[in-house]
Amino acid sequence: MDFYYSIEDHRFFEEKIKGSRFIANIYPxxxxxxxEEHLNSLRKEHYDATHNCYAYILGSQGLEYRANDDGEPNGSAGNPILFSIKKYKLSDVLLVVTRFYGGTKLGVGGLARAYGGTAEEVIKLCKRKKINITKRVKIFTTYDDINTVKRLLDEYAVSFEEIYTDTIEITAEIPISKVMNFRKQITEQTADRSGSRELDESY
Structure with a gap:
């Protein structure tokens, strides 16, 4: 896939469940x-909270993630929060659910529903942001072939910048799944007079 979703900005949601206050904060x-900066800030703000449980997911493939129960029974808080983030197919987000204990024990199942449910409610308040996954490709071409290259750029590139000297050097942002075919077309349609090389992946 050439894109993934994150969120535009911070949102929060609060509810009471059997006397306990649950406050959810989500951040891009x-x-x-x-x-860690957001977590430290929340811990200072809610210094008297019983728990600050959280989960985050990072990266275009969502391969870097963490869930923390912060003293709640194992698997009753962090994982339900993480599951909620995954359910809505988000990445590059931190979601923290703060609990102020209200005197009534919820049990492991009740805690999982409370943390997961509060997490889902704050996610529903978010405006999703589509993030394109591209790779920068540098193209080296000539004035004779620039029209052919420009036509391919119009077809494949998200954006590009040009530098004109004796030859032409172009740096283009190409959707990651199309890079191989784009480079092949550059070579074939200019009879090997133009070349390209891949730079870094970008978002």
Whole structure:
């Protein structure tokens, strides 16, 4: 897939369940250091909370993730929050559910429903943001072949920048699944007079 979804900005949601207050905060993040900054800020804000349970997912494939129960029974808080993020197919997000204990025990099943349900409610308030997964490709071409290359760029590229000297150098953002075919077309349609090389993956 050439894209994934994150969220536009911070949102929060609060509800009471059997006397306990559950406050959910969700943030867009770029790395785990940002997640820690938000967590530290919330811990200071809610210094008297019973628990600050959380989960985050990072990356275009969602391969970097973490869930934390913060003292709740194992698997009753962090994993339900993580499942809610995955259910809505989001990445690059941190979701924290803060609990102020209200005197009534919920049991492991009740906790899982409370944490997962509160997490889902705050996700529903979010505006999703589509993030394109592209790879930068550098193209080297000539004035004789520029029209052919431009036509291929119009077909494949999300964006591109050109530098004109004795030859022409173009840096293009190509959807990651189309890079191989784009480079093949550049070579074939200019009879090997133009070349290309892949740079880094970008978002």
């Amino acid at each position: 993040i770029q790395n785990k250091e940002e997640a």
